Amino acid sequence: MFQSLRRVSGRLVFVLPIALGGGLVSPVFAQQAADDESRFLSRIRRLTVEGRRAGEGYFSPDGREMVFQSEREPGNPFFQIYLLSMETGDVRRVSPGHGKTTCAFISAKNGDILFASTHLDPRSLDLQRDEIEFRASGQERRYEWDYDSHMDVFVERRSDGELVRLTDAQGYDAEGSWSPDGEWIVFTSMRGMFEDELSERETRLAEIDPSYFGEIWTMRADGSEQRRLTHVPGYDGGPFYFPDGSRIIWRRFSEDGLVADVWSMNPDGSDQRQLTDFRAMSWAPYVHPSLEYVLFASNKLGFSNFEVYMVDVAGEKEPVRITTTDGFDGLPVPTPDGAGLSWTSTRHGGEGGQIYLADWDHDAALAALRSAPSRSRLTETPQ
Amino acid sequence: MNRRQILTGVSLSLALFLTLPAAGQTPEELRDDVLALTGPGTEGRAVGTPGAATARRYLISELEAAGARPLPGQDGLGIPFRFISGVEDRGSSLRAGGHKRFGSDQVKAFAFSETGEVRGELYFAGYGIRVPESAGVRYDSYAGHEVRDKVVVVLRYFPDDVEDETRSVLNRHADFRSKASAARDQGAAGMVMITGPGSEGAGELAPDGFDISAPGSQGILAVSIDGAAGDRLFAGTGVSLAEVQRSLDSGEVDAGSFPLPGFATLAVDLERTPTSGANVVGILPAVDGSLDPPYVAVGAHYDHLGMGGSGSLNPHAPPAVHPGADDNASGTAAVLALARTVADAPLTRPLLVGFWSGEESGLLGSRAFIRDEIRPDQLAAYINLDMVGRLEDNRLTVQAMGSSSVWPGIVERANVPGGFDLALSDDPYVPTDSSAFNSESVPTLSLFTGTHPDYHRPSDTADKLNYEGLARIARFTGLVARRVAESDPVPEFVRVERAPETATSRVSLRAYTGTIPEYATEIEGLLLGGVMAGGPAEEAGLQKGDVIVEFAGTPVLNIYDYMNALEAARIGEPLTVVFLRDGERHEVTLVPAARP
Numbered sequence: 001m002f003q004s005l006r007r008v009s010g011r012l013v014f015v016l017p018i019a020l021g022g023g024l025v026s027p028v029f030a031q032q033a034a035d036d037e038s039r040f041l042s043r044i045r046r047l048t049v050e051g052r053r054a055g056e057g058y059f060s061p062d063g064r065e066m067v068f069q070s071e072r073e074p075g076n077p078f079f080q081i082y083l084l085s086m087e088t089g090d091v092r093r094v095s096p097g098h099g100k101t102t103c104a105f106i107s108a109k110n111g112d113i114l115f116a117s118t119h120l121d122p123r124s125l126d127l128q129r130d131e132i133e134f135r136a137s138g139q140e141r142r143y144e145w146d147y148d149s150h151m152d153v154f155v156e157r158r159s160d161g162e163l164v165r166l167t168d169a170q171g172y173d174a175e176g177s178w179s180p181d182g183e184w185i186v187f188t189s190m191r192g193m194f195e196d197e198l199s200e201r202e203t204r205l206a207e208i209d210p211s212y213f214g215e216i217w218t219m220r221a222d223g224s225e226q227r228r229l230t231h232v233p234g235y236d237g238g239p240f241y242f243p244d245g246s247r248i249i250w251r252r253f254s255e256d257g258l259v260a261d262v263w264s265m266n267p268d269g270s271d272q273r274q275l276t277d278f279r280a281m282s283w284a285p286y287v288h289p290s291l292e293y294v295l296f297a298s299n300k301l302g303f304s305n306f307e308v309y310m311v312d313v314a315g316e317k318e319p320v321r322i323t324t325t326d327g328f329d330g331l332p333v334p335t336p337d338g339a340g341l342s343w344t345s346t347r348h349g350g351e352g353g354q355i356y357l358a359d360w361d362h363d364a365a366l367a368a369l370r371s372a373p374s375r376s377r378l379t380e381t382p383q
Numbered sequence: 384m385n386r387r388q389i390l391t392g393v394s395l396s397l398a399l400f401l402t403l404p405a406a407g408q409t410p411e412e413l414r415d416d417v418l419a420l421t422g423p424g425t426e427g428r429a430v431g432t433p434g435a436a437t438a439r440r441y442l443i444s445e446l447e448a449a450g451a452r453p454l455p456g457q458d459g460l461g462i463p464f465r466f467i468s469g470v471e472d473r474g475s476s477l478r479a480g481g482h483k484r485f486g487s488d489q490v491k492a493f494a495f496s497e498t499g500e501v502r503g504e505l506y507f508a509g510y511g512i513r514v515p516e517s518a519g520v521r522y523d524s525y526a527g528h529e530v531r532d533k534v535v536v537v538l539r540y541f542p543d544d545v546e547d548e549t550r551s552v553l554n555r556h557a558d559f560r561s562k563a564s565a566a567r568d569q570g571a572a573g574m575v576m577i578t579g580p581g582s583e584g585a586g587e588l589a590p591d592g593f594d595i596s597a598p599g600s601q602g603i604l605a606v607s608i609d610g611a612a613g614d615r616l617f618a619g620t621g622v623s624l625a626e627v628q629r630s631l632d633s634g635e636v637d638a639g640s641f642p643l644p645g646f647a648t649l650a651v652d653l654e655r656t657p658t659s660g661a662n663v664v665g666i667l668p669a670v671d672g673s674l675d676p677p678y679v680a681v682g683a684h685y686d687h688l689g690m691g692g693s694g695s696l697n698p699h700a701p702p703a704v705h706p707g708a709d710d711n712a713s714g715t716a717a718v719l720a721l722a723r724t725v726a727d728a729p730l731t732r733p734l735l736v737g738f739w740s741g742e743e744s745g746l747l748g749s750r751a752f753i754r755d756e757i758r759p760d761q762l763a764a765y766i767n768l769d770m771v772g773r774l775e776d777n778r779l780t781v782q783a784m785g786s787s788s789v790w791p792g793i794v795e796r797a798n799v800p801g802g803f804d805l806a807l808s809d810d811p812y813v814p815t816d817s818s819a820f821n822s823e824s825v826p827t828l829s830l831f832t833g834t835h836p837d838y839h840r841p842s843d844t845a846d847k848l849n850y851e852g853l854a855r856i857a858r859f860t861g862l863v864a865r866r867v868a869e870s871d872p873v874p875e876f877v878r879v880e881r882a883p884e885t886a887t888s889r890v891s892l893r894a895y896t897g898t899i900p901e902y903a904t905e906i907e908g909l910l911l912g913g914v915m916a917g918g919p920a921e922e923a924g925l926q927k928g929d930v931i932v933e934f935a936g937t938p939v940l941n942i943y944d945y946m947n948a949l950e951a952a953r954i955g956e957p958l959t960v961v962f963l964r965d966g967e968r969h970e971v972t973l974v975p976a977a978r979p
Contacts, residue, residue, distance in 0.1 A: 015457060038434055043777050043802065044776075044777060044804045045777060045798065045801075045802040045805075046798060046803070046804055046805045047798070048795055049791045049792075049794050049798065049805065049807065050791035050792045050795045051791070084799065085799070087800070088796075088799070088800065089794060089795070089796035089797060089798070089799035089800055089801075089862070091792075091796060116829075170482035197518070220478060244393050326966055348805070348806070348807065349906040349907065356804075357802075
């Protein structure tokens with residue numbers, strides 16, 4: 001059966017016409033199922049409950065706060081951004097409350113909270129109402145992420161609570177994160193769709209799949225010096241700096257959007273290297289604070305079966321599977337001290353993902369990576 | 384404490400917050416309380432017994448030590464309530480037509496019968512089942528028959544040879560009380576039940592149900608008679624009861640409703656034994672010293688099964704102390720711990736602490752309390768702890784989340800420091816005291832760590848509890864209570880619609896599979912929390928963690944599907960169970976047994 005699945009968990013979005021049967025099970029599964037997630041994860045706990053879904057939880061550098069997105073604002077069916085105190089459990093909304101938002105991140109320099117939002121779009125409230133009516137009609141998209149061209153990057157300044165706009169290009173600007181020193185922001189922009197000269201084919205693509213135009217950009221903390229780092233056709237997105245700021249990790253889709261892999265590059269865009277080649281969707285990479293390995297999500301085991309994996313930071317070994325529980329497991333984010341792992345999961349059985357946290361056995365992870373077989377193919381391509 | 388302090392630099396303060404033992408909430412203190420509640424003199428704490436009184440004295444003295452005051456208007460922390468502890472049939476009889484009078488050796492009153500004497504014509508009404516139209520199955524033993532002021536004679540159970548789906552619906556309306564209600568609603572003066580010659584236990588008198596102490600009668604005289612007496616009632620009709628039952632079993636509803644010859648006098652003489660039990664209720668003042676409602680209420684039942692009895696899953700074993708360490712010394716100890724903490728650090732509203740008795744006999748204490756001692760609007764919310772001592776894999780079940788819109792937000796915030804892998808369920812109709820509060824429109828939350836093979840057995844002992852987990856649950860409950868106290872206005876109550884056709888009478892479940900369902904889960908299918916040792920499920924190879932997705936050909940999406948499917952099971956007849964284990968589909972054959 002052909003199906004078109006649109007789904008987002010924030011930093012990844014894909015639209016795929018692809019043939020897949022329900023019973024697709026990799027032969028690898030049986031062998032790997034024996035390696036239960038409990039060898040890496042213990043004391044699993046659920047962090048978010050309220051609202052239809054939540055995800056994209058990122059810690060402040062001291063681990064005392066987590067910023068995340070959740071569909072819980074009364075009257076707004078879209079994600080808004082919330083700040084959670086890991087000490088008391090208190091939660092406050094950061095974003096304006098209307099419109100769509102995604103992908104927040106807390107600055108190590110001053111606690112400023114970066115996120116993307118469409119709230120300046122005068123149609124915001126109409127779009128909210130339309131979506132609520134659509135859902136009330138009983139229909140439901142798997143998830144519609146439309147790369148709203150009104151999406152821009154904003155920062156809540158912690159010193160005075162002001163909301164500062166950093167990007168104003170036409171086209172989707174989102175999926176941003178801070179450099180460890182808080183001086184730079186790396187983000188995804190689809191502005192090329194409006195700014196570049198498009199071929200006839202690209203003009204058609206712009207109508208059906210804006211994500212094709214997703215590229216990695218950097219800018220200073222005040223929004224100046226916006227610079228494009230990637231130039232390869234297909235969706236580049238979900239970038240983060242390494243914890244020491246030495247490189248950037250991100251995910252690159254093939255031009256046809258069927259396959260995604262984890263890549264890293266220098267902060268100026270040079271030395272782009274591919275770390276995975278599962279021939280599946282491998283995305284949402286995040287580098288562990290030890291700088292030894294990258295956590296990411298992949299559907300290697302089946303189209304709709306996402307699990308968390310890790311791969312050594314150089315991508316020399318085969319990735320190791322982490323999660324083994326039914327349901328979606330993705331968007332892994334280690335705690336700043338490296339002793340915990342947070343991720344988004346539907347393991348509770350509901351429709352929408354919620355954020356989980358577990359104790360993480362770093363030593364077991366290193367041991368598993370050491371014994372992983374070497375990767376058969378290692379590709380390096382020029383940018 | 385043995386919790387690993389893994390979050391080193393991250394937040395030393397976070398680690399401290401999570402692990403700092405509040406007064407009265409260390410695992411050791413909780414163990415002391417559980418040992419006191421299951422210790423010498425408590426004898427299983429059955430409602431109305433000296434054992435329960437021993438436990439109650441302990442609770443009162445501990446609560447008083449923590450500074451709890453009586454609920455305004457009460458003399459002390461103990462609040463007595465009356466209940467019926469037993470029913471004795473002092474000689475019921477049936478005289479029919481020209482036959483002799485059948486006495487107490489052949490006639491036995493149902494515990495829910497009225498006492499008195501009625502006279503009326505005899506009328507046979509088949510299986511005496513009326514299925515409501517909403518059930519989707521048409522079956523009415525009374526359709527087209529006038530039984531007003533008559534004494535109806537009905538068969539026990541329900542027609543056997545019907546499709547499984549029909550069977551499970553019929554079963555739900557075939558318990559003794561339902562049949563008595565159906566007869567009463569038709570205006571009948573009395574109901575006489577026979578275990579038909581074609582049924583299991585042919586000719587036997589109906590056994591006592593588990594609901595002897597349930598308050599109130601069914602509003603009709605109701606007895607069962609033995610097979611010999613039953614046959615005599617059919618004398619002179621030209622058909623035998625066996626023939627009639629055969630036609631009924633083949634699905635001909637009308638085959639078996641017709642007048643019987645003669646006039647009957649039915650007499651019932653029941654004596655109900657009134658007994659006194661007692662709840663323990665204390666108020667801890669708010670931070671401003673206030674004792675005025677609305678209260679944040681937290682409670683647990685402290686009673687258990689005593690020496691066993693009909694609630695025991697070891698009913699045929701000799702009487703033995705059922706210590707009920709998990710059920711529910713665990714919840715009692717956790718609430719006590721919470722009370723001590725709140726005494727040291729009061730909430731912004733006063734805290735009402737309730738220890739209920741008679742839960743095991745049908746929520747007697749909590750129902751009496753909310754009916755007689757307090758107005759529901761004086762309670763901001765009620766948080767219940769029942770069986771919270773067996774935390775495993777960090778998994779805490781929180782039920783009744785649907786009873787107020789505030790719960791998801793409050794539970795989320797409490798669980799950030801609480802740190803549980805939560806299993807959440809909206810359903811407030813849970814088999815514990817919080818149901819009594821839900822019926823009175825009080826928002827409830829019910830905490831639970833799952834069933835286990837020691838449930839309702841003498842082996843539910845104090846050494847099997849996870850005290851570290853229990854201490855964490857007490858702290859988590861405290862965080863929830865604190866946020867309820869700070870909710871202004873008080874949480875609004877949301878009435879959750881009861882899933883249709885779920886009011887299953889467990890008494891009428893005839894086939895036994897030995898599965899222990901996990902009640903709170905959003906998983907599609909029925910997650911097994913365990914299997915009873917030596918039970919049919921274990922024999923079939925099922926185990927904890929399996930998810931049953933099909934039972935006897937019926938798809939199972941949730942516990943209700945499973946309960947329905949279960950009713951279609953027949954003792955000794957193999958059926959197929961399809962289940963998921965590690966994501967893979969398996970199939971086994973299970974042979975239901977008679978309930979042990």
